[in-house]
Amino acid sequence: MSRYSAFSLLRGALTGHRHWQPAWRDPEPKSHYDIIIIGGGGHGLATAYYLAKVHGLKNIAVLEKGWIGGGNTGRNTTIVRSNYRLEPLHNLFEFGLKLWHGLSDELNYNVMFSPRGAMFLGHSDADMVKLAERGDAMRCDGIDADLMTRAEVAKLEPLLDMSRDARFPIQGGLIQRRGGTARHDAVAWGYARGADSLGVDIIQECEVTGFVRDGDAVVGVETTRGRIGAGRVGICVAGHSGHVAGLAGLKLPVESQTLQAMVTEGVKPMINSVIMSQSLHCYISQSDKGGVVFGGDPDNWPSYAQRGHPMVMEGAVAQGLALVPALSRLRMVRTWSGVTDMSFDGAPIIGETPVRNLFLNGGWCYGGFKATPASGWTYAHTLATGKPHALNAPFSLDRFERGATIDETGSGPMPNSR
């Protein structure tokens, strides 16, 4: 793999840019791999990268039914933050946030990570108490969080409706300045290029359709490109977790739902940070290209359709317009959606399953993009050693029957996440 650098650009300028090579190979599947990862999203590719890089494993494949990054990795609103209240969550996401800060260098690929600040709005006294409590919990673990006054919020985001009779009056906020956004496609491509250069086979258009069993163990997968043997198999398919685990006879604490997002035409900078409101459910940021990206609640009934319903979009747009009235002057240019695996406490599931040699990484709901590096790092540890990493141990599949759920919103056993 040739390194990308200013020098390689210059060299290209002199030679008509004919020296560029494909960023990863397109290999035929081998008959056996030590580790197979199902799903070529950011999480699967990051897992493969760290398996090769940190654990020195060589014989690894990532099987992707479509094209890499074509799932939720390429469909999300790219918000990266670690501002959760519960310890297991903020510790995992903070580990990831630290990796984000060095990711472009690590991968020699510009993931356009932009720590512009991730701000929650507070709309009432109760909101402000909740935000302060969350900020305190984070700071106890050394994670940055600053409570903001009304004036500070207004200064950071002049286009917010700060009037007293606003539909959603704003009293203050909580900001994590190290949070921000990244370029989703580049994350998939960067990890893919890195993993490929370390010998990982990335096999696209290869859907896993079944598992090969030997007694209580999985010893391979059936795919649309034939049977492939495996030492260990890691599921990493986001919204399709329930379906793929079902092929191995497992019933998961997951319900698949649609989450939509949308983007406006490109304009000059108007939104400086990532604006989020958890009392409503709305998040707004502006991409480096100028489009204002925003999203809201999932279509909260089960679906694998990967297309959303306008009535839910209308709700998100109404909230966005109430918060930033100037948005009403912009044209919406695109909407899309992804299939999210909503878990029953809103937290992810990473670890072993009751089937020997079969592992699961899923249940990320609609908040897993920010976790991509941490998810890959810890899942790689689990796949390489067969044991949980300290950071993913709390997220085991058996936590539900043990009564050890990680329920950030305290909303009980429903497919849920905030």
Place this chain on the structure above:
Amino acid sequence: MMLIPCPHCGPRAQSEFIYERTVDSVVPLDAPSQEAMTKLFTRNNPRGVDDEIWRHTYGCRAWMILTRHRVTNEISGCRAIGPEALL
């Protein structure tokens, strides 16, 4: 948006309805703990047809069971339910 054939009111816009939960997740009051656990915390979640409980909240307010395809959204059945459905 889906057009839901309410057994009482006829075809109505989905925006009048609220999704409650799947039929496989209704926990009988006397369920043993293992069964209660499974029903509370897991779902069949098929990439295909499943039975779901919906309510015509902004209409006749009745509960009903919708049989729906999770990829195509095709509704192949909608039947009224009363208290006996929870037995």
